[in-house]
Amino acid sequence: MTTGPQQPDAQPLRSDAERNRGRIVAAARRVFERDGLGASMASVAREAGVGIATLFRHFRTKEDLIAAVFADRMDAYVTAVDDALDDPDPWAGFTGFIEAVCAMQAADRGFADVLTATFPAAEALEQRRAAAYHGFLELIARAKESGHLREDFASQDLVLVLIANAGVVNFAGDTVPDAWRRLVALLIQSFQAPAHGPLPDPPADDALYEAMLRAGPGAGPA
Amino acid sequence: MTTGPQQPDAQPLRSDAERNRGRIVAAARRVFERDGLGASMASVAREAGVGIATLFRHFRTKEDLIAAVFADRMDAYVTAVDDALDDPDPWAGFTGFIEAVCAMQAADRGFADVLTATFPAAEALEQRRAAAYHGFLELIARAKESGHLREDFASQDLVLVLIANAGVVNFAGDTVPDAWRRLVALLIQSFQAPAHGPLPDPPADDALYEAMLRAGPGAGPA
């Protein structure tokens, strides 16, 4: 595991350390949600009311902090897929999932950044991402089978939606908080069968992964 | 005029100054095209083979440099609208314009950033933006009248497309250079009549402008 200091079994922390750790994670959650992953570690420390050194002692790098903060959002991500698979209507499940995920991006700019990047060092995140992706493939299959989803829809199109939506969310953020809804509605309608025409080929999976890697280490957009 | 030093009539520059100014603009064009507006002034100076001070003597701020570099791209932007208006097929003109502009974004990451920001101090840019927007309104009207464009398409949707596409271009950039084509194709199909369903209301114009303002002064994304 790469998440060194925050292993559940590592040996109990002293009470003050435990308390500070909780404060830091909670503060980071608030700060990242508001400002995206571009928020500085100093701002997190300030929000938490601890010194910078304390923050870096608990999380050796910013990426470690991100992994700790967004583990449960990634759980919600997986849960959203499962819920969608439980929907008896495959098309409603499919569209509901996309809307739900994009809504999560709009509600948490940090999470929007997380979904469009890859953190190979943070296994906790990547395993959940893989699980969700796997479920989404099933969602695609069922929606196509039901005849509501266009046949040439590709799994890579989800990444495209997430990137586009992250762009709108990071851009419009607080000023135009509902702009993303219209974009997502448009995209969903473009996915619906019958298609209005053919499409260019989707990008290659490994190339997309490569691009998400580049977005990882560095911080999110300004 | 806010473009102080680069006025055409200001009084002729000395030959070496004139030469350096040309080098700087050409270098900035290359650097911004490759790296987006986030590129540093130092990298521009290095590419131009001049000192940093020389760069800042010719362009008091980064924004001044941006305005000088992208004036002609904005001309191409206006030209694209005019060409589209010349198309006898309103729908072909409409879709061709969107594709052309998005292609310009993909070919020049700096321009992609310029299109999704506003620089109130750079009148040269803003006047052209306004002209293009005005032409686009006419393009919308004709395309709706022809029955190919959905009735609830709003002019703000162009901004949405530009932002979403800039997100994909800045994200996928060199790694997945054609990813944007699929996104744009999808969006165009979603604009085509008959619509697959209703849409949420478009964002308010002034709110969008406000958001573009925020994206202006600061540099582009990483």
Next chain:
DNA sequence: ACGGAACCGGATAGCCCTTTCCGGTTCGGC
């Protein structure tokens, strides 16, 4: 209630950014 390990946080290093300052150099009119 005491001693040492664990923990704290401010100051600091090192890097990148935009913008300014200033001593040295080059141009170009005479």
Next chain:
DNA sequence: GCCGAACCGGAAAGGGCTATCCGGTTCCGT
């Protein structure tokens, strides 16, 4: 070919970022 004005570019100021160092403090077992 000389000389002043215009111009050059490196160095530095001022700010932000991640990450580390170290002297002082707090916890907790005994």
